[in-house]
Amino acid sequence: MPILFNPLKHHLSALQQTLSQSDPAEINTRLLSLGGSQMDMYAGPLAxxxxxxxxxxxxxxxxxxxxxxxxxxxxxxxxxxxxxxxxxxxxxxxxxxxxxxxxxxxxGRYSPHTFRVKASALKTALAYWIASQHHLLTGNLLEDLNGLRKGLRLSPLRSTDESGHILEIIALLKRG
Structure with missing residues (x-):
């Protein structure tokens, strides 16, 4: 039975794997394909x-x-x-x-092992995770996040207080 599943939109570990194997020059293009609304991401134990x-x-x-x-x-x-x-x-x-x-x-919406995320927060967190993997961060969190958001055509954050959800997603990405 053929199944159509877009791992870039629904499975966090598959998304990480796809992005880590991508050419860094392609990362923003891949992240822009995530759209602009919110989605449910699966972060459970099943491959x-x-x-x-x-x-x-x-x-x-x-x-x-x-x-x-x-x-x-x-x-x-x-x-x-x-x-x-x-x-x-x-x-x-x-x-x-x-x-x-x-x-x-x-x-499913609000299913066990899933979390609801805005596309802008997910894109920012993934861009941050990739930039970290390539040692491209300055160490100034707000500056780094806003530099990455600019490349993703997202508005800048005014303060790190606005980045709580982004930091939660980054923490999930670091856990792998």
């Missing part, structure tokens, strides 16, 4: 493949093994389905526009 495997297994047990069967399942509940995985995280399944990868997966 992406384990998430996919558990979802496939649950769908197969429910007799859903084709696109047509999947469409019937979704039609029964207003176009989406919900699954709970072994780590108690909740995932939402929708129909993807892609013909081959027709199962669109994203974490």
């Amino acid at each position: 992406m493949e384990a998430i996919f495997d558990e979802i496939r297994t649950q769908l197969k047990r429910a007799g859903v093994d084709t696109r047509e069967a999947y469409e019937v399942l979704l039609a029964k509940s207003d176009g989406y389905a919900t699954v709970v995985l072994s780590d108690t995280s909740v995932w939402i399944l929708r129909l993807a526009g892609d013909k081959a990868n027709y199962i669109h997966v994203h974490p």
Whole structure:
């Protein structure tokens, strides 16, 4: 069963891995693709493949093994389905526009092992984490954050008091 999942939007460790393997010149472009609103990020113990495997297994047990069967399942509940995985995280399944990868997966809002984040805070934290990996920070937190935000076309922070959520995400990134 083909699954469409954008790790850049929903799985924190996959996002870290993708960015750490990217050319530093591509980082801002990749981060800009995260959009401008808020999203739920999964930071739980399951790897992406384990998430996919558990979802496939649950769908197969429910007799859903084709696109047509999947469409019937979704039609029964207003176009989406919900699954709970072994780590108690909740995932939402929708129909993807892609013909081959027709199962669109994203974490449920306020699900266990997820956190809700504004795209601007996530972009800033990820840019900071990457800059730290490449030893590009000056040591002045506000100056560093605002320099990175400028490259991401985000407005500057007036003080470090405005960066609490960003610092929380940076702490999660450091834990890996």
